[in-house]
Amino acid sequence: MNQKAVTGAAAGVALILLMFGAIVVLPMSLFAGIASASCVGRGPGVGAGVGAGGDPDSKWNAQQRDHALAIISAGIEQKVPPRGWVIALATAMQESALKMYANDNPAYPRVREISLSLPHDAVGHDHDSVGLFQQRPIEGDGGWGTVKELMTASISATKFYRALMQVDGWQTMPVSEAAQAVQRSAFPDAYAKWETDAKTLAVEIVGADTIEAIGGLGSTFASCGPGSFPAVPPGAEGWVNPMHGTKYDLVSPYGPRGGALHAGVDLSGADIRGKPIYAAADGEVTVAVCNASNGNCNVDGSPSIGGCGWYVDIRHAGGIATRYCHMLERPYVQTGQQVKAGTVIGIVGSSGNSSGPHLHFQIHVGLGSDDYPHNGNAIDPVPFLAAAGAPL
Incomplete structure (x- = not known):
């Protein structure tokens, strides 16, 4: 970043x-x-x-x-x-x-079937070789590992x-x-x-x-945490653009998509990976977990994986909640933590059901004390934040 x-x-x-x-x-x-x-x-x-x-x-x-x-x-x-x-x-x-690289060589049907089903940038047909290093998998005549691994x-x-x-x-x-x-x-x-x-x-x-x-590799490892980024002061209405200060495009709006409701907005850009994500308003963190269907949020996801990956839900005053999906690493906040608007809660990634680095951001309204965010109480964040003085 x-x-x-x-x-x-x-x-x-x-x-x-x-x-x-x-x-x-x-x-x-x-x-x-x-x-x-x-x-x-x-x-x-x-x-x-x-x-x-x-x-x-x-x-x-x-x-x-x-x-x-x-x-x-x-x-x-x-x-x-x-x-x-x-x-x-x-x-x-x-x-x-x-x-x-995937491989479409008909002489290796199993390699062809598996490799073409996985995310790839190009297709080759040199023996049964796949991937960045053109290693040969065990489903073919090689021994480097499985097609998926390679x-x-x-x-x-x-x-x-x-x-x-x-x-x-x-x-x-x-x-x-x-x-x-x-x-x-x-x-x-x-x-x-x-x-x-x-x-x-x-x-x-x-x-x-x-x-x-x-030089050489040191042996001391420590994390860059939220202290790497300054907090952002909220606007007059107490709200903050969750991607404040980052250049991005709204690449997918709220609304129907693929026969289902896209219950938020997707914010992405050429240099967005690793950028800070800010709490949009004061509130309590109610969720800070990994829910990728493959159980691993420390890798980039794909459209074939279910879930938000690393994500955070924050409950705000007035029955409002916000959700922040596809973070790059474990969120910088914990369940039960009180946060202020503009607090860094994580950084942009592509974990879970994601085809590239972006923030999927949702706003939910009308929640009672025992309610939780779901598609039925999701609203379009764009007009909401515009009215709150923190336009996307």
Whole structure:
């Protein structure tokens, strides 16, 4: 995210969410020689510098940068030094151009069936290879893992790193040799041409000047919490835009959608992942949980997954409630906590039933003491907040 959290390389922390289901935090002492840094949104997400959300001058689009952040995050989780990130990124650039590949090769019907049913950016047909690293799954003739695992960026990257770390002397090998020791490609010299691009993308995502400036991996991990962001003062009516200060578009309005009620609004933008979400008014937190149907909110969701992911409900005076869905990580508030309007309650992500980073925001009215928010008491947040002096 672009929100500045710290100034100076020796202070604060930067955070990355690993899609494999863990939160990984980079201590800022890790970035020796870096003048400043920001909190890092998770992968797929944004980095400490321009982030994975999209640098207009980058040759990689937002989805490719999301995959790159997932690869870096997996490396951090495995305590792989930055040289390993470069090798992994160069490998994925060569194998897939940082695209998540399905495979439609009719010679491998099970791989074809599964891979095409999973989220993907492109379709290939090289043997039974899938994913960012073109690894061969057990449903075909390979042994890297299941198709689903290999088409999950963080898991496939973790498998790559574990294989790399079994290679004696990989840290001092040329990129092409280290990558080839893992991949055993028919084109062993092809990885070398991606080394510069891999270094450039890695330093963009973590916000360093050079890959050498990142240094080694520290062992102290701590979280960037709500203190990374200033509170927002409410308007005259006591209400706040929950995405105050963030550039976004209202990409899906309240109303019928796909034969059902879309009971809120979706707010999204090119650089929205990891941005702060604010309590829209004073109230009590009644829900702060993960309800993704797959049980894991620490990965990006998909339309095939049910639930809000990490989400928060807040009960306000006058029988009003607000709901904030698809957060990137565990909310910054707890059930029963009293919050003020403008308090940071979490950050934008894509957990649960979600096709990309956004805030799904709902307002519910007419609730009695024992009522709960549901479609029957949801209203359109746009006119409500406009009337309350906090327009979306």
